[in-house]
Amino acid sequence: MTTIDIVNPATEETISVLELLDATAVDEAVARATSAQRIWAALAPAERAERLRGFADTVAAHQGELADLEVSNSGHPIGQATWEAGHVRDVLEYYATAPERLSGRQIPVAGGIDITFAEPIGVIGVITPWNFPMTIAAWAFAPALAAGNAVLVKPAEWTPLTMLRLAELAVSAGLPDGLLQTLPGRGDVVGDALITHPGVGKVVFTGSTATGTRVMERAAESVTPVTLELGGKSANIVFADSDLERAAATAPYGVFDNAGQDCCARSRILVQRTVYDRFMELFEPAVAGVTVGDPRAESTEMGPLVSRAHWEKVSSYVPDDAPVAFRGSAPTGPGFWFPPTVLTPAASDRTVRDEIFGPVVTVQTFADEAEAIALANDTPYGLSGSIWTENLSRALRVTRAVAAGNLSVNSHSSVRYSTPFGGFKQSGIGRELGPDAPFAFTETKNVFIAVADA
Numbered sequence: 001m002t003t004i005d006i007v008n009p010a011t012e013e014t015i016s017v018l019e020l021l022d023a024t025a026v027d028e029a030v031a032r033a034t035s036a037q038r039i040w041a042a043l044a045p046a047e048r049a050e051r052l053r054g055f056a057d058t059v060a061a062h063q064g065e066l067a068d069l070e071v072s073n074s075g076h077p078i079g080q081a082t083w084e085a086g087h088v089r090d091v092l093e094y095y096a097t098a099p100e101r102l103s104g105r106q107i108p109v110a111g112g113i114d115i116t117f118a119e120p121i122g123v124i125g126v127i128t129p130w131n132f133p134m135t136i137a138a139w140a141f142a143p144a145l146a147a148g149n150a151v152l153v154k155p156a157e158w159t160p161l162t163m164l165r166l167a168e169l170a171v172s173a174g175l176p177d178g179l180l181q182t183l184p185g186r187g188d189v190v191g192d193a194l195i196t197h198p199g200v201g202k203v204v205f206t207g208s209t210a211t212g213t214r215v216m217e218r219a220a221e222s223v224t225p226v227t228l229e230l231g232g233k234s235a236n237i238v239f240a241d242s243d244l245e246r247a248a249a250t251a252p253y254g255v256f257d258n259a260g261q262d263c264c265a266r267s268r269i270l271v272q273r274t275v276y277d278r279f280m281e282l283f284e285p286a287v288a289g290v291t292v293g294d295p296r297a298e299s300t301e302m303g304p305l306v307s308r309a310h311w312e313k314v315s316s317y318v319p320d321d322a323p324v325a326f327r328g329s330a331p332t333g334p335g336f337w338f339p340p341t342v343l344t345p346a347a348s349d350r351t352v353r354d355e356i357f358g359p360v361v362t363v364q365t366f367a368d369e370a371e372a373i374a375l376a377n378d379t380p381y382g383l384s385g386s387i388w389t390e391n392l393s394r395a396l397r398v399t400r401a402v403a404a405g406n407l408s409v410n411s412h413s414s415v416r417y418s419t420p421f422g423g424f425k426q427s428g429i430g431r432e433l434g435p436d437a438p439f440a441f442t443e444t445k446n447v448f449i450a451v452a453d454a
């Protein structure tokens with residue numbers, strides 16, 4: 001039996017030892033999910049809606065427990081983890097309306113009537129990363145369940161605890177046994193078995209672009225459709241005509257939230273040259289003001305990195321001779337702590353190119369709007385980005401010109417459950433969330449019914 005130690009990243013203590021499943025367990029899980037899905041899809045739409053609302057209520061009743069679990073498993077600050085558990089509830093409630101709204105169309109044709117049905121795919125495989133274990137899983141399982149599917153979630157090796165609990169809560173809330181299962185295991189074992197299993201009709205993968213490429217290759221072998229949410233290297237573009245105080249005060253939170261372990265992190269700040277000095281003057285105290293520390297404390301804004309291995313990867317981007325402009329604070333002692341770090345490297349440096357996935361941001365300057373757009377787009381990624389300007393026309397011109405899926409003007413917001421989320425270029429394929437998400441978990445069936453002449 002293979003096991004994995006689940007480690008609290010803030011203390012380095014082992015909090016649990018978990019058995020990792022193998023490919024045989026995936027076969028059994030798919031068989032159970034297939035039976036559960038038949039029961040689920042046969043329920044009246046209003047009944048499925050009611051059960052999903054019940055699941056949302058159960059999550060709400062366990063919000064504190066789920067948040068505490070995420071604090072100890074992932075090192076997320078308690079305020080953030082509480083929001084995450086609440087977000088799972090919100091996403092479930094939002095998609096609980098979907099079973100009664102999955103309408104097809106009636107299309108005018110000669111000789112009869114033509115109607116379409118949004119049929120559930122069947123069993124959906126969901127492979128999640130370790131940065132937002134609960135919320136990213138919910139973005140897939142809530143609309144997939146709402147569309148009448150069963151869902152098998154393979155959580156990331158380091159952070160399986162909240163998703164294991166959510167699957168238990170689904171059963172206690174009255175979802176059919178086996179409809180939502182969590183399968184802890186290695187990516188190249190359980191993840192791969194899900195992708196290649198003939199009983200799994202679609203795969204949603206969130207993680208690195210390198211692994212996403214592999215997932216797509218494996219899925220191609222059986223023409224299994226995929227949604228991919230991959231990496232990012234997003235720009236935070238600060239124009240001279242912006243509210244510079246607000247742009248500087250909020251910039252740390254656009255990149256250091258979740259210790260920078262966020263595919264939407266605005267990890268490249270681009271500042272118009274004429275206001276660079278003033279921006280840096282304002283940015284330095286804002287970075288120093290980020291409260292890094294014990295994730296259990298309500299006042300904490302940034303916790304540790306998720307693991308020793310990840311700490312080593314992030315650290316490799318900040319060697320002793322790195323061009324550090326300034327840094328924030330971090331605790332010493334046990335825990336995978338890394339202070340918020342601001343670099344001013346050459347444009348060709350790998351810190352400007354690679355997704356570091358830690359609290360490290362680069363600052364570059366630009367002369368004018370055209371150069372800002374060119375720099376923002378000079379990346380294989382295209383997930384998110386921010387534009388700071390008080391000029392509405394400029395804001396619209398630049399948002400339309402930046403090749404990314406989720407842009408915000410004068411804010412760093414990326415994710416609302418009611419709006420679509422996903423990437424351009426190598427940041428992914430497909431969209432999650434928003435009103436159309438359940439349709440991504442259906443197949444369109446067209447039916448023509450001949451009407452005989454009288």
Ligand code: ADP
Binds near residue numbers: 128154156207
């Ligand atoms: P990281 O962000 O640490 O680079 P990955 O993108 O590799 O992580 O991992 C995201 C998810 O993909 C995790 O659940 C991981 O177990 C899973 N995974 C890793 N390798 C594979 C693979 N070959 N096939 C399917 N899933 C994988």
